[in-house]
Amino acid sequence: MSAPHVLIRIGGEGGEGIISTGDLLSRAASRQGLCIMTYRTYPAEIKGGLAQFQMKLASDPIRSIGLRFQHLMAFNQEALDAFHDGMLKGGTIYYDPAECPDLSKVSGEIERVPIPLTDLAKEKGGSIRGKNMVALGFLSRLASVDLETVAGLVREKFKRKGEKVLDSNLASLNAGYDLGDQTIDGRGVKLTPKSQRGQSIVISGNEATMLGALAAGCKYMAGYPITPASSILEFATRHLPRFGGTVVQAEDEISAMASCIGASFVGKKAMTATSGPGLMLKGELITLASTQELPVVIIDVQRGGPSTGLPTKQEQSDLKFAIYGTAGEAPKIVVAPATVEDCFYLTAKAFSLAEEYQMPVIVLSDTNLAVRTETVPEFDVSRVDVAERLRPTPEQMKDYKRYEDTPTGVSPIIDPGTPGGLHIAPGLEHDEYGTPCYTGVNHTKMNAKRFRKLETLSKRAEEWMADWAPVEGAELCIIGWGSTKGAIQEACQMAAERGIRVSHFHPRIVAPLPEAQIREALSKVKKVIVVEENFTGQFSHFLKAKFKFDPVEVLRSMGVPITPDEVLEEIVKVHETLHPAKPQGASYAHR
Amino acid sequence: MSAPHVLIRIGGEGGEGIISTGDLLSRAASRQGLCIMTYRTYPAEIKGGLAQFQMKLASDPIRSIGLRFQHLMAFNQEALDAFHDGMLKGGTIYYDPAECPDLSKVSGEIERVPIPLTDLAKEKGGSIRGKNMVALGFLSRLASVDLETVAGLVREKFKRKGEKVLDSNLASLNAGYDLGDQTIDGRGVKLTPKSQRGQSIVISGNEATMLGALAAGCKYMAGYPITPASSILEFATRHLPRFGGTVVQAEDEISAMASCIGASFVGKKAMTATSGPGLMLKGELITLASTQELPVVIIDVQRGGPSTGLPTKQEQSDLKFAIYGTAGEAPKIVVAPATVEDCFYLTAKAFSLAEEYQMPVIVLSDTNLAVRTETVPEFDVSRVDVAERLRPTPEQMKDYKRYEDTPTGVSPIIDPGTPGGLHIAPGLEHDEYGTPCYTGVNHTKMNAKRFRKLETLSKRAEEWMADWAPVEGAELCIIGWGSTKGAIQEACQMAAERGIRVSHFHPRIVAPLPEAQIREALSKVKKVIVVEENFTGQFSHFLKAKFKFDPVEVLRSMGVPITPDEVLEEIVKVHETLHPAKPQGASYAHR
């Protein structure tokens, strides 16, 4: 079935170093040339809750991580109780006997191996704080990750804490590794690195997003903290000023958005980042930016709604707001990264679109992308084409019209500080000069001008707009958007292994829709399955309004990413309706 | 063609009494048993701009007023210049020669009659402020409105200003009437009152809306001024306290919405009123109310967008925000009054729906309904059925669950102040008791519970949900929503007179859609025309997503109400495509 890989989950109390253990191990594996993907959940509460870190290591690029795992490292009883039934068949639980007194709930088929994390840390490292280092050493051995690489990362991490701390940690690390040597035997995993060392990076979606913004030349970032978008703001505060930009933690989302508009008005590339509740607060100002035709990028890292909802969980439920969330009619562009790599390139693209079409662009990321890390080819800054605003020709300067009604809909813009281009950016309906004008004829003309920009864009039908994986002879096509892509890809592959051919269409731009491409995808198949992580089928609704078809909707709102298995199951079901195994009569009786 | 009526427009400088002249005349006509409808535009600027008041008087109920008129009373040159080409053929302009020196632009076919408003007011009333009274007297005579009825209203209006002012005004009024006696002859209009005196009222949509709220038992109103919704707040401040309620002019729309939620939480029926820009600001809190399952009514009086847009003009462009404008998935109900009468009964209904389904209900009114006045049968308070919240049974009280997952989705509610029902209303996802709970199973269950309320509602398929005027043998059906109804009705009638049969479906509830009723309407015809006053076809989009059909979209975003003629024209066009007059070949060549 799928390529060789190992799936490890680490669970324990938040603050015990669960996350850093996972981080170090996966980064070391990546340095060795393996591909990794990780997935973590924080406790919804602030401290002391259950934290988990899951990682997948493989020779080949990884598309999805799933929710199940072969190896569980349980730091405490709570983790053991919560996670043991997520284990794949034939899996092994490694547990700290000092913290896990009760194994009675664990199914008999699961192997259990005691790993004295606490004791070894105390004994070898002199402090129980080294528990996670013991685990790290042990897991390195388990996954055949080079001890020296891991030790190097540990050294980097602790170099500022002084020799003593470092030595204690290294001692625990080695103790764990040695214990592994003695314990692991057949359970060890040997994966062959395929990529060359040093060509990949391990990075999260939020980090990639902000790097993409830097690559595009973003010079102003204002945000208000909100899970799971805060780390974009935090990353910006650490780096954007160095790149000549400005970062403001605003007093609220409205202020953040307003200040981006101000920055954009004076000619700077500006962005904000938020999640659902904050996005709603920005609605009025997003509409203003659209009306004033000012570029601005809004990152929306979706989380579970409605309202405060499931603030640390996964959901794709802000799409309809992103597309339709304006009173009055104001065009905007919506793109949705599907992978961590997309977070970089597509965010950079979002800036180009914003500048080129002079309108707000919403980037719909999500919790899953935001916090997972992944091995990706090192981002290539030279692949980012940086667009700038359209400037007036000398001819146009003779009678400068800020809102000139052009064939593309895009008008030339002049930045404050430049002599000769004085103008006003109005929120009122206006004529080509920006002077308020309320006639019906002018309103219709300016509406047409503003929306024409979307037509100009959607006519371009460029490759980046969608991933289209047509399969010869497929009767089914899956359409998904955003971070479900990997799971869908794996499911399609699994289906192919069972002889069910399924095409896969995954747009990166969700509004305006890449119409021609979708029409082509639809034309080739009998049935379409739309996969989304929400309750009401938001993208499906949008597609239906445009294309008048009747998809099977696979909707999940479980707070966790959909898995390839879940998608596969639905593929099989739909396939069966097209090729009923039972005699027709019986099949009808079923309905 | 259409029933006998007279169409008069008065134009002049804002502040010259244009509006009150129209108001008094139309009210007097109504008191005499005529039906009236009026339409006014204010200058977009504050003072000194052009104001106009148009009225239609008829024997039979009036559906739409259109934009053209037979009689124009021009107070000044600006009004003359701006309005003369809106005249119907054979019309007459009455103008004040003191203020209108230049008649050269007026087409030769239009009769022009000088009416010395200024001179007569000075001469007879002793003050040029009485100009509008001269006009009122004259127009009363023109429309055969009883002078005594008019004088009675004038007396009411000026009784507090003292005898002198009153006498001066009455003198001017009489002078105008007398002049009419001398001038009018053939141009006079005689309409026969059909309804009995005293059974009708003349009222605007905004007033009707607030009266509907009073009838439903609204006890809390908070708003922030915004054109064209402010008069709802103002009307509330004048009356709601007397009815035991509270009115707050909040510091912004967000506060208004939050305080409504607070009022609703303690058991009171609460409402707010706003327009597009304010509606967007309320989005986050509307979502909260939906999540906490608290009833609240939001009146959105639509105006021209986007952003500040065309703040005093007509547009139906907030629909998509009303339906889809939440990040995360939060059910709400959207209704749209089509007439001033609807403003009363449907607003009252909105309260019942809110209380019954424990969710926000958005009432989509618009500028046209808000400011036009209309003769309507006196509102019958006894026809309003006042719903109250579901209360727990004694059985349920034994283990009270505020968010009990019931077959209808509706849970019993207890108000603060009542012993025994302590609970928390959370914005976090929660279990049936209101305790935060983030499991996928619970989230899906509670999503289903909350959305089940919409299913429960849409299954009811009650008569109030839509106006459905099926025409035997019709190949066409027009679907509209909101205030376009009258124009569509007249257009259908005009089409019928030309032998084109057209059905008309006009839902009052636009979300959830009255599905069964729409399906029935769609099943009977070959082609559907959707009429909307916006640029992008918002309702059509929503319909297409649900019903997968291909309507002809008639979209207008001209800042003024669509007219029967415009609708008729489209009907004729579509009819011709179904029955091409030309030979087939030629018709194809057209495409």
Next chain:
Amino acid sequence: MPTAEKLKPNDYKTGREPIWCPGCGDFGALNAFYQALSELEVEPHMLALFSGIGCSSRLPYFVNGYCHHGVHGRALPAAMGAKLSNPELTVVVTGGDGDGFSIGTGHVPHIVRRNPDITYIMLDNEIYGLTKGQIAPTSPVGMTTSSTPLGSLEDPLNPVALLIACNASFVARGFSGDPKGLKDLFVKAISHPGFAFVDVLSPCPTFNMDMTYQSLRPKVSPLPEDHDSSDRVAAFARALEPVVYTGVFYHRRESIPYEKRHASLRAKQVEYGGQPDLAALIRKFR
């Protein structure tokens, strides 16, 4: 209205255990609040408790009453709607410095000048706790946090000075390390007929090491004996001093609560417009 049996602090506990970190200052404030409620004999069903979003805004989950956990920054107007709609209720708002003075700032001057009989308990830890440690409006300039890696560039807001400028009728500051003093302030604040504000210094040991119980103790001091809490300018001057005073800065005795003004307005409207009769009102449009 004393009940048959006096309610004890524990009677205000719900079954839910606070989810705060060990050592969080909010525990102290919660305990003081339980005690104040018990001392005032507030019946749980007459208590309406509102909050926004933040660690501190979770407090209502742990208090027996009718509780409302709304969205970030909107607890004050929600509470006002409730108080106006049922003046019998004891209405209290809790929340953090971010909730109240960042996203919620816009409501403060307005709710304050309307003066509804609401008690606002601000749990001020000079940090954003729930979102893991970004600067708050009350964070001192130069403070390094996850969103200010090289130090905050902003001068902090002074909640007490601000509330005095907004003419709040009761303005106090307390410290969660002084539960007895805090309880007393809560009792006074809840008893005050009008808007009462209590700024509670409540350390966040997880994300703010610049403001701990230890670092606060030497800085905190009760207002001088001779402080005249009826003098608004004097109160303002005290609020600007570097000493972190606790106690009642300002207390205006002539305080007509907003809900009382609305009650008078209702009476006045009946006087001018007659008894409520909807049919009669409709007939006016004839």
Next chain:
Amino acid sequence: MPTAEKLKPNDYKTGREPIWCPGCGDFGALNAFYQALSELEVEPHMLALFSGIGCSSRLPYFVNGYCHHGVHGRALPAAMGAKLSNPELTVVVTGGDGDGFSIGTGHVPHIVRRNPDITYIMLDNEIYGLTKGQIAPTSPVGMTTSSTPLGSLEDPLNPVALLIACNASFVARGFSGDPKGLKDLFVKAISHPGFAFVDVLSPCPTFNMDMTYQSLRPKVSPLPEDHDSSDRVAAFARALEPVVYTGVFYHRRESIPYEKRHASLRAKQVEYGGQPDLAALIRKFR
């Protein structure tokens, strides 16, 4: 930077005629503004003028410069984004009492404490002009308006006291009936390197008969000669007096504008993190 030829007040006029009612106070403020710009020799292309929504917020349409007419209440943060992004520009905000102190209140304390070099000209008519006469946050209690038929129930907000509490570095009040004095205040405010606030009493003869040129003249008085504008408490005390003082209430001389702090931060980050090199930053994730 004086230009070749000195700009005259008329050079700042656009072709657009103000749409205000005859007698509107905003005319006086606009003229004083033209004069101040001319006196300061602000080149139109270096002027960035922001406003919200309201009669007063229409002012930018009549001023030669790069102008931004945004949505209601958000001019301050928009202006801040502009100033931070191009510190060379002279950034001014105009708007009404409703725009700035009702829907926009939430931004005031925060923009103020950050102290960007922005001048905020508030045209205060104690009413909502554009929406035809509802109460504003500065309307006196008891005032009858279209939204308070029997008189307002709310005590007004005191803009000068509020701004002093927020620690604005320049706080003044002017009167559109005193154009010369107003021009001087504008000149001082624009010259002040930091956030400068000028509360301009600007009558609305159309909707507010309670505050007219006539009624104001006897109440208005320049601040006493001996007023010490560097004393924040004294300034606060003056703001609370019943006399309507004009002049500079508070002026803090040590004022580091926010944009300067950001410039220092940039330098510091380069010092610690090295020259900007995106590829190198990406490589750190290996």
